[in-house]
Amino acid sequence: MKDTVTTALMERALRGDARGAEAVLGAARASIGIPGAQPDARRSPSAGRSLALVAMLGVLVVGVGVLAVSRGHSDGAATRADEPRPYVIASWLPSGLKPVDVESGSPKAGTTNGTVFGEWNADRTRLVRATAVLRSEGAQQYADLAVPDDAAPVQGRTGWVSSPNDRYRLGFAVVSWTDGVVRTTVLGRGVSVVQLTMWADSIGDDAWRPEGMELVYRGGLDTGLALTSGLAPRKQYEEASGGPGVRFVGLSVRSDAAFDPVSMLWLYPDSVVLPDRSLDVTPTGNARIRLLRFADKSAVSVDVGGLDDEELQRVVGGLRPATEKEWNEVATDAPPTSARVTATLPSPPKPR
Amino acid sequence: MTSEDMTAGDWYVTGFVAAYPRLRRFAAVVADTDMDPDDVLHDALVATLAAEERGARIADHEAYLRTATFRAVLGRRRRAAGARARYVVPEVEAVQTDRYPSDVAGILDRLEPADRALLYLVDVEGWTSGEAARALGTSSTAARARLSRARRRLRRDPTLEESR
Numbered sequence: 001m002k003d004t005v006t007t008a009l010m011e012r013a014l015r016g017d018a019r020g021a022e023a024v025l026g027a028a029r030a031s032i033g034i035p036g037a038q039p040d041a042r043r044s045p046s047a048g049r050s051l052a053l054v055a056m057l058g059v060l061v062v063g064v065g066v067l068a069v070s071r072g073h074s075d076g077a078a079t080r081a082d083e084p085r086p087y088v089i090a091s092w093l094p095s096g097l098k099p100v101d102v103e104s105g106s107p108k109a110g111t112t113n114g115t116v117f118g119e120w121n122a123d124r125t126r127l128v129r130a131t132a133v134l135r136s137e138g139a140q141q142y143a144d145l146a147v148p149d150d151a152a153p154v155q156g157r158t159g160w161v162s163s164p165n166d167r168y169r170l171g172f173a174v175v176s177w178t179d180g181v182v183r184t185t186v187l188g189r190g191v192s193v194v195q196l197t198m199w200a201d202s203i204g205d206d207a208w209r210p211e212g213m214e215l216v217y218r219g220g221l222d223t224g225l226a227l228t229s230g231l232a233p234r235k236q237y238e239e240a241s242g243g244p245g246v247r248f249v250g251l252s253v254r255s256d257a258a259f260d261p262v263s264m265l266w267l268y269p270d271s272v273v274l275p276d277r278s279l280d281v282t283p284t285g286n287a288r289i290r291l292l293r294f295a296d297k298s299a300v301s302v303d304v305g306g307l308d309d310e311e312l313q314r315v316v317g318g319l320r321p322a323t324e325k326e327w328n329e330v331a332t333d334a335p336p337t338s339a340r341v342t343a344t345l346p347s348p349p350k351p352r
Numbered sequence: 353m354t355s356e357d358m359t360a361g362d363w364y365v366t367g368f369v370a371a372y373p374r375l376r377r378f379a380a381v382v383a384d385t386d387m388d389p390d391d392v393l394h395d396a397l398v399a400t401l402a403a404e405e406r407g408a409r410i411a412d413h414e415a416y417l418r419t420a421t422f423r424a425v426l427g428r429r430r431r432a433a434g435a436r437a438r439y440v441v442p443e444v445e446a447v448q449t450d451r452y453p454s455d456v457a458g459i460l461d462r463l464e465p466a467d468r469a470l471l472y473l474v475d476v477e478g479w480t481s482g483e484a485a486r487a488l489g490t491s492s493t494a495a496r497a498r499l500s501r502a503r504r505r506l507r508r509d510p511t512l513e514e515s516r
Contacts (some may be wrong), residue, residue, distance in 0.1 A: 009381055009460065
């Protein structure tokens with residue numbers, strides 16, 4: 001018996017492709033902000049800040065990170081050092097809401113580019129089915145949300161496959177694989193796992209299309225992902241009561257003149273494209289998110305809880321550029337952090 | 353040159369490269385199969401670097417990292433359990449499948465991380481139970497008892513009985 005167990009232990013000890021000492025050490029140093037450290041392209045999505053995206057989706061990832069990396073870093077990828085940081089605040093808020101919190105955002109090295117395909121509804125305001133192909137290099141694996149429940153050969157590599165009805169009920173099938181430093185993740189909403197796996201294996205040049213879908217967006221996804229994941233600087237307004245069910249408004253801002261809200265149409269099933277090309281999302285429960293381009297260089301996400309359509313529209317309509325001082329102002333009677341966190345977590349999505 | 357002879361920075365430049373294969377093998381054994389060994393090792397490194405930033409003086413980095421790796425696995429398990437508790441997980445009907453000799457590797461999944469760590473360090477790396485106990489921050493007596501229970505459990509596993 002001992003030989004059998006020893007063999008099994010040795011096999012287990014050698015499982016997976018080792019990233020190498022330099023990659024792992026570089027990523028760890030980058031996590032705690034040691035200068036000169038390099039991020040690890042293959043690291044799984046475990047940094048604590050990515051929990052915000054998961055929270056918005058109403059799902060949770062096994063193995064969320066050990067260390068929040070928000071240690072006062074600047075919002076690095078899209079904002080150069082010589083470029084003024086964008087600040088946007090709400091000039092109108094529902095009565096009783098006060099600024100209670102400001103987060104500086106987290107560093108995000110590397111890039112994620114993507115191609116979004118979809119089948120539009122009749123008035124072309126939402127996608128009936130969607131497929132997104134994300135390629136991340138040196139970036140946190142935002143889209144690696146699912147818990148793989150199967151493996152399949154994809155593009156000559158081992159692909160990890162998750163079904164839309166996995167235990168975290170993400171609502172989309174996911175196939176992902178790694179090739180060198182590039183992690184490719186293919187997500188499909190309204191698409192079976194088998195179909196998505198076949199598509200993933202057939203992805204070729206830019207002319208490639210999933211059957212029955214058209215090209216919706218091709219380009220960078222860093223800004224959209226940062227805005228929806230809590231990696232961008234964020235300011236929160238809320239009722240003084242704190243506690244579950246509190247009404248709140250959160251603003252996240254990032255500098256990106258090329259930001260297109262439609263780039264994130266794949267992420268939430270209820271996303272609606274508005275006439276000004278903003279994206280309106282009801283992720284879960286009473287939460288709402290509005291992704292928009294603001295002014296020339298800013299991309300903004302407004303996430304609200306407990307507000308009706310008219311109030312959300314007034315908040316969005318009242319956004320204005322602000323100074324750093326205005327951005328950093330918060331109320332002194334802010335409720336405890338725990339209450340705020342509870343209030344901003346939406347319920348899990350209903351199984352589809 | 354031992355860890356104590358180097359500055360912390362020196363050790364990471366040279367010592368970690370040498371220790372990485374050993375630490376990764378340990379992480380791969382202790383971590384559950386849905387955890388990436390390098391992610392676990394990353395967690396351990398972050399904890400170790402953070403401790404040093406707070407002023408901790410680490411005499412033996414490899415030993416410290418091994419313990420931190422073990423704790424990182426337990427931390428990830430706790431967080432996963434917390435996540436499951438907060439959200440309703442639909443029940444999935446168990447499917448009875450035939451067992452094959454290749455399932456032998458699967459029996460390790462049914463052991464606790466501490467059991468796998470002890471079995472690996474003692475049976476594969478050839479450590480004494482006392483040395484393994486120190487690596488996991490437990491007593492020799494507790495480690496021996498754990499090893500004994502783990503081996504007894506493995507002996508009773510039908511997969512192993514079939515493979516003998």
